[in-house]
Amino acid sequence: MQFPSTPRALRRPAALIATAALLLSLSACKGPAPEEQDEALSQAQQAAQAAASTADATPPPPASCDASQVQGLVGQPYAESMLAQAKEDAGATDVRVLKPNQPVTMEFIGERLNIEIDEKGMVSGLRCG
Structure with a gap:
């Protein structure tokens, strides 16, 4: 018994539809714009510098033990x-x-x-x- 195979003419449009769907889904997965990335990086650097300057400004308490x-x-x-x-x-x-x-x-x-x-x-x- 032989199963009917999908005709070649139908396989090509199916492949094109699958490729188009893949391209559409990939284009929807863009990351943030470069300007947004730069702004986030700048904010993170400023927060790190502020935390470091705060840590440096508070000296440890002097030890009273000798x-x-x-x-x-x-x-x-x-x-x-x-x-x-x-x-x-x-x-x-x-x-x-x-x-x-x-x-x-x-x-x-x-x-x-x-x-x-x-x-x-x-x-x-x-x-x-």
Whole structure:
């Protein structure tokens, strides 16, 4: 059994109609005019410059902690009683004791004194942050 094939005369107009429909749909997908693109780019650059100048204008707050004032505690056995004196001597507003393998947050707080203790319970380091 043979199926009737589409005559050649009908295939050509169908291809032309499909091509015309494709061209019409592609012409409707134009992007914004070059002037609109330039204006959008200019506005974005101005916004970036304004944000950068605002960020540069606000200096970070000065840190009140000075760990160099308490470095004499390195090598001494850690005791809870040294916290208040170390905090005062360093000019810190907060003290954090860091023990071996203890998970700690990584945010920097310039007013905080960190006292690092080793496995033997000795003060191994002091730093602000």
